[in-house]
Amino acid sequence: MEVENRYVAVRHHVEGSPSEEDFEVKAATVRWTPGSGEVLVRNLYVSVDPYQLNRMKRHSASHHSVEVIVPGERISAYGAGKVVASACAEYKEGDVVVGVLAWEDYTMFRASPTTLIGKVDDASSGFPLSYHIGVLGTSGMTAYGGFYEVCKPQRGEKVFLSAASGSVGSLVGQFAKLAGTQAKVDLLKDKLGFDDAFNYKEEPDLKAALKKRFPDGIDIYFENVGGEMLEAVLANMNAYGRVAVCGAIAEYAGQGRRAAPDLLEVIYKRITLRGFFAFDFLTKFQEYVETIGGLITEGKIQVVEDISDGLDSVPSAFIALFRGENVGKKLVKLA
Amino acid sequence: MEVENRYVAVRHHVEGSPSEEDFEVKAATVRWTPGSGEVLVRNLYVSVDPYQLNRMKRHSASHHSVEVIVPGERISAYGAGKVVASACAEYKEGDVVVGVLAWEDYTMFRASPTTLIGKVDDASSGFPLSYHIGVLGTSGMTAYGGFYEVCKPQRGEKVFLSAASGSVGSLVGQFAKLAGTQAKVDLLKDKLGFDDAFNYKEEPDLKAALKKRFPDGIDIYFENVGGEMLEAVLANMNAYGRVAVCGAIAEYAGQGRRAAPDLLEVIYKRITLRGFFAFDFLTKFQEYVETIGGLITEGKIQVVEDISDGLDSVPSAFIALFRGENVGKKLVKLA
Numbered sequence: 309m310e311v312e313n314r315y316v317a318v319r320h321h322v323e324g325s326p327s328e329e330d331f332e333v334k335a336a337t338v339r340w341t342p343g344s345g346e347v348l349v350r351n352l353y354v355s356v357d358p359y360q361l362n363r364m365k366r367h368s369a370s371h372h373s374v375e376v377i378v379p380g381e382r383i384s385a386y387g388a389g390k391v392v393a394s395a396c397a398e399y400k401e402g403d404v405v406v407g408v409l410a411w412e413d414y415t416m417f418r419a420s421p422t423t424l425i426g427k428v429d430d431a432s433s434g435f436p437l438s439y440h441i442g443v444l445g446t447s448g449m450t451a452y453g454g455f456y457e458v459c460k461p462q463r464g465e466k467v468f469l470s471a472a473s474g475s476v477g478s479l480v481g482q483f484a485k486l487a488g489t490q491a492k493v494d495l496l497k498d499k500l501g502f503d504d505a506f507n508y509k510e511e512p513d514l515k516a517a518l519k520k521r522f523p524d525g526i527d528i529y530f531e532n533v534g535g536e537m538l539e540a541v542l543a544n545m546n547a548y549g550r551v552a553v554c555g556a557i558a559e560y561a562g563q564g565r566r567a568a569p570d571l572l573e574v575i576y577k578r579i580t581l582r583g584f585f586a587f588d589f590l591t592k593f594q595e596y597v598e599t600i601g602g603l604i605t606e607g608k609i610q611v612v613e614d615i616s617d618g619l620d621s622v623p624s625a626f627i628a629l630f631r632g633e634n635v636g637k638k639l640v641k642l643a
Numbered sequence: 644m645e646v647e648n649r650y651v652a653v654r655h656h657v658e659g660s661p662s663e664e665d666f667e668v669k670a671a672t673v674r675w676t677p678g679s680g681e682v683l684v685r686n687l688y689v690s691v692d693p694y695q696l697n698r699m700k701r702h703s704a705s706h707h708s709v710e711v712i713v714p715g716e717r718i719s720a721y722g723a724g725k726v727v728a729s730a731c732a733e734y735k736e737g738d739v740v741v742g743v744l745a746w747e748d749y750t751m752f753r754a755s756p757t758t759l760i761g762k763v764d765d766a767s768s769g770f771p772l773s774y775h776i777g778v779l780g781t782s783g784m785t786a787y788g789g790f791y792e793v794c795k796p797q798r799g800e801k802v803f804l805s806a807a808s809g810s811v812g813s814l815v816g817q818f819a820k821l822a823g824t825q826a827k828v829d830l831l832k833d834k835l836g837f838d839d840a841f842n843y844k845e846e847p848d849l850k851a852a853l854k855k856r857f858p859d860g861i862d863i864y865f866e867n868v869g870g871e872m873l874e875a876v877l878a879n880m881n882a883y884g885r886v887a888v889c890g891a892i893a894e895y896a897g898q899g900r901r902a903a904p905d906l907l908e909v910i911y912k913r914i915t916l917r918g919f920f921a922f923d924f925l926t927k928f929q930e931y932v933e934t935i936g937g938l939i940t941e942g943k944i945q946v947v948e949d950i951s952d953g954l955d956s957v958p959s960a961f962i963a964l965f966r967g968e969n970v971g972k973k974l975v976k977l978a
Contacts, residue, residue, distance in 0.1 A: 553910050566905070568900075568901040571891040571902065575918040575920065576920070578923060580915060580918075581909065583911070588913065
């Protein structure tokens with residue numbers, strides 16, 4: 309079986325803010341043969357995530373223990389698809405799968421113990437497929453693991469999150485019930501039930517903005533922005549505060565300066581900062597899907613998605629992330 | 644009873660590197676009366692610690708939850724002394740005490756549940772009194788709590804520490820058996836049994852210097868320096884690395900720039916940075932004194948002290964800390 313596969317690639321390493329010219333859509337024939345052990349998937353949705361930008365930079369491959377994106381080659385990404393041909397007993401034609409696929413129409417893989425591609429099981433199949441990439445996928449797992457496992461919230465603690473209207477932030481804020489554009493602020497407060505929200509890009513003094521909203525200080529910070537935001541939060545943090553370091557979007561494109569946190573704040577307030585990764589919590593995945601799936605069914609968790617259409621829209625969807633244009637989980641629907 | 648008390652004060656807030664002109668020795672009469680409830684102590688040794696510089700800065704009192712040093716007034720400091728008069732049942736004349744005293748000849752205090760002044764008990768009184776300020780005092784407790792409680796070392800892990808020849812570092816390195824001047828490097832390797840040591844002020848490329856010495860990466864970093872050192876360590880750290888943030892002497896005097904750690908290193912390597920304070924481990928103090936006291940008696944822990952003589956030498960002793968001139972615990976002997 310042969311299919312014509314279109315895929316998105318970068319033309320060169322990307323060091324600053326990404327632009328449309330950095331990307332190209334290429335095509336190649338994919339050949340699947342019975343007995344090859346391989347599984348061919350027609351991708352239906354692919355995720356577009358800020359961290360991908362770091363993989364596009366020209367740093368040494370060993371620098372961050374993540375797979376570097378090579379110019380001209382396929383770009384792996386979380387996604388969902390349907391098996392169209394399988395030479396592997398574990399998968400059969402028609403199975404719906406979710407996991408690490410790529411920004412392309414068809415992904416072919418070979419099952420192994422480290423394959424991060426699973427079948428969507430019956431229990432959770434009542435939800436739209438897109439949910440399995442966002443709220444019931446890595447974004448949700450990042451929010452859940454980061455909040456409950458890393459932050460270990462106690463009743464009454466004050467929680468602040470940056471990039472709060474993003475795929476992860478919009479969930480953490482709902483977990484905590486507890487904030488760029490006024491439309492986002494309204495969404496967070498009105499639809500998602502956050503206590504307060506503000507547009508950090510319009511605040512001339514972040515420290516003062518936080519002081520005003522957290523007169524009793526911040527206990528937990530879910531970090532997605534970096535730069536000045538981290539410094540301002542530390543200045544407003546309480547003793548024994550915890551910072552879950554999830555992302556630093558303001559630093560990815562080199563638009564803002566790097567955070568230079570005041571180590572004296574860290575020492576005197578006994579603050580803990582901890583980096584983490586959704587995949588650290590894989591053992592909790594089933595628990596997560598059941599818990600959150602239930603809350604979604606009951607209407608207690610709102611799912612916010614921002615879906616573009618077609619493989620050609622992947623570059624513009626990706627670029628929009630760094631302009632703060634997305635609200636909720638950014639996905640591209642392929643078929 | 645009246646005594647003429649001489650004390651060291653700052654003439655004004657100190658923002659940069661300290662110099663002799665920033666200090667003055669003042670005098671005042673201290674009047675103790677029977678029935679006052681107060682205890683009068685003749686101070687014998689006082690500690691000189693880098694963190695004191697932060698207390699001398701003109702920042703708001705609430706900034707760091709530590710007591711601000713007011714120009715012209717007494718400067719609290721860890722020390723040891725002998726009770727010369729007591730109107731409090733818990734203390735009697737001749738008792739040897741250790742705890743938060745001040746850079747002065749006599750300290751008068753009133754016992755309260757929060758008083759951090761204790762009597763040197765019999766079990767540990769076989770050691771020189773100076774040990775109770777350093778290795779058996781806050782420096783030791785910082786090293787012990789920071790290494791065992793914060794870093795949680797596992798067998799085989801690679802440990803790196805900065806300001807390794809200081810009061811705390813010289814102990815952590817011995818705990819881990821595992822490094823400013825060549826003399827210090829020799830001391831660390833030859834006398835204290837460290838595996839390797841280097842003079843970071845002479846290394847043009849800290850990242851490369853660490854890479855060379857830790858080809859398999861660093862698992863634990865005991866941070867006392869800040870600035871570029873922290874950045875270089877993070878770049879050389881292994882996954883799940885831990886940074887115990889104890890101090891940042893390179894940042895105190897504003898000589899170097901602040902550390903701007905790469906948050907991507909923190910995320911992708913799941914690094915934890917945690918600030919702490921010796922007093923966080925007060926409940927472990929007795930356990931610590933017994934354990935370390937035993938190791939000192941057996942000759943398994945070497946105690947390195949750097950003792951100046953007389954109250955007038957407090958300013959020069961303090962300034963020397965920021966020039967990297969001290970080796971081991973810096974103390975001033977008063978009487």
